[in-house]
Amino acid sequence: MRGAREVLRVEDVHVVRDGRPLLQDVSLTVRAGEHWALLGANGAGKSTLLRLLGALVHPTRGTVEVLGRRLGRVDVRELRAHVGHVDPRHPLSAPLTVRDVVLTGLTNSVAAVPRRRPTAAQEARADRLVDMLGLAGHRSARWPTLSQGQRGRALIARALMPEPRLLLLDEPATGLDLPGREQLIDALDSLRRAHPHLATVLVTHHLEELPAGTTHALLLRDGRALVQGPAAYVLTGDRVGTCFGVPLALERHGGRWTVRIERRS
The missing domain is CATH 3.40.50.300 (P-loop containing nucleotide triphosphate hydrolases)
Structure with a gap:
């Protein structure tokens, strides 16, 4: 470019x-x-x-x-x-939903930060990214139930949350x-x-x-x-x-x- x-x-x-x-x-x-x-x-x-x-x-x-x-x-x-960083070895063990995993990209944390709730606009952005990455049907699926490919796409959506x-x-x-x-x-x-x-x-x-x-x-x-x-x-x-x-x-x-x-x- x-x-x-x-x-x-x-x-x-x-x-x-x-x-x-x-x-x-x-x-x-x-x-x-x-x-x-x-x-x-x-x-x-x-x-x-x-x-x-x-x-x-x-x-x-x-x-x-x-x-x-x-x-x-x-x-x-x-x-x-x-900077969005996608590592397929993401060290998540808690059974978060896809949507919640994507939202952790706001705080660059593995799990949700206590007493910090996303805004309605941030939740809407998470939903758009989930849809764009082809995971609309898995928004509420828990992390342990996902395939490796679904996890990879969820991590890309997570990395995009702060609009890097x-x-x-x-x-x-x-x-x-x-x-x-x-x-x-x-x-x-x-x-x-x-x-x-x-x-x-x-x-x-x-x-x-x-x-x-x-x-x-x-x-x-x-x-x-x-x-x-x-x-x-x-x-x-x-x-x-x-x-x-x-x-x-x-x-x-x-x-x-x-x-x-x-x-x-």
Whole structure:
């Protein structure tokens, strides 16, 4: 989206933990309306980078600006309230309804905050998000009764409650069967159409999980950025094959990618 304002800026970032480099010299700029994929093998640094973007960790060296505010110079608790973060490992054990889970996005809490009740407008927004994510028939269903796919869509609705400018998705299709994965991807494409200025960053190591609306991609290998830019430029067999260390052939149909190992004689 040409001329769109920056949502994220990462410059020359390094992250070192216990003497081990997790990210090295990574830079990234995400603008409003862009939908990025972070791709790489296990251990490539994807989740570490996503945690940086969500102001959950600080860089060892380099600068990270989230929504125009630099980490290290801002109250990260306040900043996180403006970033939607979807983690399929959401630590909920109480039997809340879907609607109540979505409403916890207002306080960024696992359960409802005592003595704090949502307004009628906030409840109406929760209902609209539940409908948009395809859960209208499950609004009163309890969390333990939901499928993994239904939980994933409920968590996206929860992350959207505070009307964030940025949505981060950490392997949202983890544990989903084929119908659940496709329903989730359809929901993400519906979200893109309904909120054209929202920026998203999705972590995965499966190209089949990328929505058709993916605009940009960053390939990570051993904590370093191999290549980044428009999805059509980055997501080629040669580049993705180099990233994962195997010869790959990629095809795209209807905006979605498929991948297979390329057999060479």
